[in-house]
Amino acid sequence: MNKYALVTGSSRGIGRAIAERLAKDGFTVIINYKSNQQAAFSCLQAIEAAGGKAELLPFDVADGSSIEAALTAWDAAHDGEHISVLVNNAGIRRDGLMVFMNETDWHEVLRTTTEGFYYTTHHVLNGMLRARNGRIVNIASVSGISGLSGQANYSAAKAALIGATKALSKEVAARKVTVNAVAPGFIRTDMTADLDEEEMKKAIPAKRFGEPTEVAALVSFLCSDEASYITGQVISIAGGMG
Numbered sequence: 001m002n003k004y005a006l007v008t009g010s011s012r013g014i015g016r017a018i019a020e021r022l023a024k025d026g027f028t029v030i031i032n033y034k035s036n037q038q039a040a041f042s043c044l045q046a047i048e049a050a051g052g053k054a055e056l057l058p059f060d061v062a063d064g065s066s067i068e069a070a071l072t073a074w075d076a077a078h079d080g081e082h083i084s085v086l087v088n089n090a091g092i093r094r095d096g097l098m099v100f101m102n103e104t105d106w107h108e109v110l111r112t113t114t115e116g117f118y119y120t121t122h123h124v125l126n127g128m129l130r131a132r133n134g135r136i137v138n139i140a141s142v143s144g145i146s147g148l149s150g151q152a153n154y155s156a157a158k159a160a161l162i163g164a165t166k167a168l169s170k171e172v173a174a175r176k177v178t179v180n181a182v183a184p185g186f187i188r189t190d191m192t193a194d195l196d197e198e199e200m201k202k203a204i205p206a207k208r209f210g211e212p213t214e215v216a217a218l219v220s221f222l223c224s225d226e227a228s229y230i231t232g233q234v235i236s237i238a239g240g241m242g
């Protein structure tokens with residue numbers, strides 16, 4: 001029987017590193033992405049070349065009906081099986097000082113994180129509760145803990161995700177489903193490619209950006225059997241920031 005792990009936004013960056021790591025851990029990984037089919041296919045090929053198993057499942061996490069349609073189709077094609085690991089990873093940045101921030105940038109960032117969490121988790125949770133086994137890991141940010149200037153939208157979205165993590169963990173702990181948040185600092189991906197790493201790393205105690213594989217290692221542990229007594233936590237991986 002396959003053990004399925006759904007990682008939203010796993011065509012690139014942190015999500016891709018998590019997908020590759022969970023495949024090494026023995027999960028059949030469901031690679032979600034929004035539009036970059038080529039990157040998603042490259043992730044699938046890397047997992048298969050390493051001897052792992054994966055499938056592609058595109059949907060837009062900012063669109064509840066797209067999530068419902070994709071996950072309902074997945075259920076129909078996998079009779080009697082369920083997703084035992086969910087990593088809510090897909091996210092976007094649209095930075096700007098509040099005084100200049102337009103409505104679209106506010107709503108898109110909030111919607112991607114909060115609608116994505118609601119619709120995906122709501123759909124997948126039933127199977128975990130019935131199986132009395134599940135792991136949910138939400139990729140937040142130190143921005144959602146400390147707040148970062150120019151990121152009122154992003155900090156609000158990630159703080160909401162942290163609140164939902166804590167509340168849901170209490171609802172489902174007795175059914176052996178754990179819910180945790182991981183809060184990365186600056187990690188080297190496409191999302192941070194426009195930042196001046198040389199300048200910004202001076203403010204990081206570890207004096208460097210993190211790597212996606214380092215976040216993936218933490219997520220892998222939280223999804224393991226050994227982590228069954230850790231729930232409702234927010235674990236920073238930020239080189240001492242926050």
Ligand SMILES: NC(=O)c1ccc[n+]([C@@H]2O[C@H](COP(=O)([O-])OP(=O)(O)OC[C@H]3O[C@@H](n4cnc5c(N)ncnc54)[C@H](OP(=O)(O)O)[C@@H]3O)[C@@H](O)[C@H]2O)c1
Pocket residue numbers: 008009010011012013014015032033034035036037039059060061062089090091092112139140141142183184185186187188189190191192
């Ligand atoms: N990088 C950092 O320093 C950092 C720090 C703290 C937190 N985080 C968080 O970590 C997560 C991953 O970040 P990253 O740096 O790996 O980002 P990234 O390199 O920009 O990759 C984003 C991934 O999310 C997918 N995605 C974006 N919008 C989506 C949508 N509406 N529906 C489905 N998939 C969508 C993208 O798919 P496509 O390829 O199809 O576009 C891609 O796979 C995000 O939640 C981010 O907020 C990142």
